[in-house]
Amino acid sequence: MIQYNRFCLDNGLRVLIHEDPSTPMAAVNLAYDVGARDESPQKTGFAHLFEHLMFSGSRNVPEFDYPIQLAGGESNAFTNNDYTNYYETLPANNLETALWLESDRMMALNINERSLEVQKRVVCEEFKEHYINQPYGDVWHKLRALSYQKHPYRWPTIGKELAHIENAELADVQGFFDQHYLPNRAILVISGGIKTTRVEPLIRKWFEEIPAAYSYKRNLPIEDPQTADRKMIMRAKVPANAIYMAFQSTDRYSPHYYTTDLITDILAVGESSRMKRILVKEKQLFSEIDAYITGDIHTGLLIITGKLMPDTKMEVAEAAIWSILEDMASQKVPDQEMQKVKNKMEAHIGFSETNIMNNAMNLAFYELLGDAQEINLEVPKYLQIEAEDVRKVSEQIFRREACTTIYYLKQVPLS
Numbered sequence: 001m002i003q004y005n006r007f008c009l010d011n012g013l014r015v016l017i018h019e020d021p022s023t024p025m026a027a028v029n030l031a032y033d034v035g036a037r038d039e040s041p042q043k044t045g046f047a048h049l050f051e052h053l054m055f056s057g058s059r060n061v062p063e064f065d066y067p068i069q070l071a072g073g074e075s076n077a078f079t080n081n082d083y084t085n086y087y088e089t090l091p092a093n094n095l096e097t098a099l100w101l102e103s104d105r106m107m108a109l110n111i112n113e114r115s116l117e118v119q120k121r122v123v124c125e126e127f128k129e130h131y132i133n134q135p136y137g138d139v140w141h142k143l144r145a146l147s148y149q150k151h152p153y154r155w156p157t158i159g160k161e162l163a164h165i166e167n168a169e170l171a172d173v174q175g176f177f178d179q180h181y182l183p184n185r186a187i188l189v190i191s192g193g194i195k196t197t198r199v200e201p202l203i204r205k206w207f208e209e210i211p212a213a214y215s216y217k218r219n220l221p222i223e224d225p226q227t228a229d230r231k232m233i234m235r236a237k238v239p240a241n242a243i244y245m246a247f248q249s250t251d252r253y254s255p256h257y258y259t260t261d262l263i264t265d266i267l268a269v270g271e272s273s274r275m276k277r278i279l280v281k282e283k284q285l286f287s288e289i290d291a292y293i294t295g296d297i298h299t300g301l302l303i304i305t306g307k308l309m310p311d312t313k314m315e316v317a318e319a320a321i322w323s324i325l326e327d328m329a330s331q332k333v334p335d336q337e338m339q340k341v342k343n344k345m346e347a348h349i350g351f352s353e354t355n356i357m358n359n360a361m362n363l364a365f366y367e368l369l370g371d372a373q374e375i376n377l378e379v380p381k382y383l384q385i386e387a388e389d390v391r392k393v394s395e396q397i398f399r400r401e402a403c404t405t406i407y408y409l410k411q412v413p414l415s
Contacts, residue, residue, distance in 0.1 A: 001376050002359055005196045006367075009204065011212040012184025016363050016372055017199055018191040020356055026092040026192035029360035030102050031368055033187070034180035035082040036159075037152045037220060037298070045123065045159020046176045048079045049168065052119040054086060054181075059108040064101055071097040079157050082297045083368055089357055092193040096202050102188075103206035106181060111174055120165055127162050135238040139408055146230045147246045147301055147404045150221040182213035187367045191360040223248070223299045230404040235411045240287065242408040243317055245304040247397050252297045252369060258381045259393045260293055260302060265341045266333060266390070267291040267304075267324070272340075274324055275304075285312045285320050297369070302397055314407050328394040332387040345382050 004018040035047050054077065055064045068075045073090025075098075088098040131137045140156050148154035159165055188207070190199055226248050250256045268275045268291035275289045289306035308317050352358045366375045 002353060002363065004363060004372065006372065007200065009183065009208050011182075011208065011210055013207050013210075014187045014367055015200075015203055016187070016189045016367060017194070017196045018189070018356075018359050018363060019194060019196060020192050020359070023193045023356060024092055025089060025356060026095045026098075026190060026194050027357040027360040028088045028090075028095070028098040028102065029189045029191070029357070029364050030086045030106075031187045031189075031361075031364040032084045032086075032181055033185045033368060034084055035080055036155065036157045037081050038180065038218070039152065039155075039176075041152070041155075041160070043164055043168070043172060044155050044161070045127075045157075045165045046168065046173065047084055047180075048157045048159065049119060049123050049165060049173070050177065050181065051077045051079045051084060051086075052122055053111060053115065053173070053177075054105055054109065056115040056119055057110050058105045059110050060104050061101060064105065067097055067101060073098065081153055081157060083365075085361065085364070087357060087361065095190070095194060095199065096206075099202055099206045103210060106183065106186070106207075107210045109177065109181070111170065111177060113170055116168070116170055116173060120168060123158075123165050124162060127158055127165065131156075131158055132162075135236070136242060136408055138236075139234070139242075139244055139406060142232060142234065143244055143246055143303075143404065143406055146232060146406070147226075147248070148223055151223040151298060152220065153223075153296060153298065179213060179216060183207060183210050184212040185216065187364045189360040189364045189367075191356040191363070220298065226402045226404070228401055231406070233407045233409060235409045237411050238408060239410075240310070241308040241312075241314060241410055243304075243306050243308070243314065243321070244406040244408065245321065246404040247302045247399075247402055249293055249300050249302040249397055251299050252295065256389075256393050256396075258378075259385050259389050260397065261295075262341060262345065262382060262385055263328065263390055263394055263397075264291040264293055264302060265345065266328070266337065269341070269344065274328075275306075275321070278324065279306070279317075279320055283320060284309055285317050314409070318405070322400075325394070325398040329391065329398050330395070331391065333390050335387065338385075338387050338390070342383055342385070346379055349379055349382075 004016045006016050008014050039046050057063055065075060068088055071090050071094035073088050075088040077086045090098055144154050144156055249260050267273060279286045279289055286306045287309055291304045293302050294300040362375050363372050366372045
């Protein structure tokens with residue numbers, strides 16, 4: 001059970017404080033309710049670009065990381081389709097340093113032509129390194145664009161195309177910041193060896209005077225259910241043939257979300273999971289295989305990826321995957337297998353709660369979803385899932401007409 005105190009500043013900043021007297025450290029997590037889903041289709045990659053810009057200095061602090069390091073801490077960030085997360089870990093008695101820095105870049109981020117050009121180059125190099133020049137790197141652009149026809153999930157966080165970052169102009173970037181990176185679009189969570197009575201005045205000191213942004217309301221298109229299978233064949237210089245399968249699954253608010261998550265654990269978490277045991281060990285059709293859900297707030301995807309053994313034919317590999325999926329949809333999972341995967345999930349969550357940064361991040365995410373208290377209902381929701389629930393949800397998801405498939409084939413050299 002994660003206990004926390006919650007309050008909201010007049011400018012809309014939501015604050016959660018989790019006291020953990022077992023550690024002398026503190027974790028600071030600031031989540032902004034902005035991700036790739038909030039971008040224009042003609043100007044993508046801006047949320048991720050800001051992940052970099054937020055470290056390039058404010059009008060008062062030329063380099064964000066240096067004061068954090070002097071305070072004995074470290075910082076980082078990540079961006080996904082739904083939100084952007086900035087976080088620091090440092091000794092609890094130096095907590096005010098992180099609060100000062102986070103408030104300063106919220107209020108006075110120094111966005112100018114020079115800093116923009118520097119970070120554009122950094123992001124463009126990242127785009128090239130991970131999505132253009134890396135084997136299989138472009139598959140996520142293709143798979144998302146195939147899986148989604150309307151929703152902005154159809155492009156990855158890095159952006160739809162390199163030109164959108166290369167051509168980003170200062171006015172557009174500044175406008176994106178002014179719309180999204182202010183207190184009423186943010187959630188601040190402090191976790192660790194701190195006391196609410198000491199921390200609350202510091203938060204008010206550094207954040208209370210920052211003005212709120214104007215009201216912003218999302219109006220995202222709703223993705224239609226997929227009614228026909230979609231396939232693509234790609235060829236490139238890759239070490240092995242691979243298959244990528246995507247199924248429309250649930251949104252994060254669905255009562256079936258936890259069941260869907262458990263399904264992927266049954267399929268591919270651990271060496272004794274169905275796909276790894278049957279397809280990798282016994283039949284030796286794949287060198288590796290995985291299954292997971294994207295966990296998006298709106299309609300997400302259940303993804304299956306596999307690298308084929310050199311002698312495996314693609315149609316044989318795909319048929320073997322479908323055999324397992326159709327078995328999941330038609331047969332109840334044995335009690336012992338259900339209990340094993342539930343035990344693993346419960347242990348994973350329990351271990352995660354021993355880490356102050358995990359607690360800070362998870363509290364922020366559940367608050368973003370609408371209720372931080374839901375974090376304490378995770379384990380019960382997994383434990384109450386029955387074998388018949390797994391079968392029914394598998395039946396709903398694993399339909400051939402609802403599958404998007406990419407064959408990623410080795411490029412045959414010219415003789």
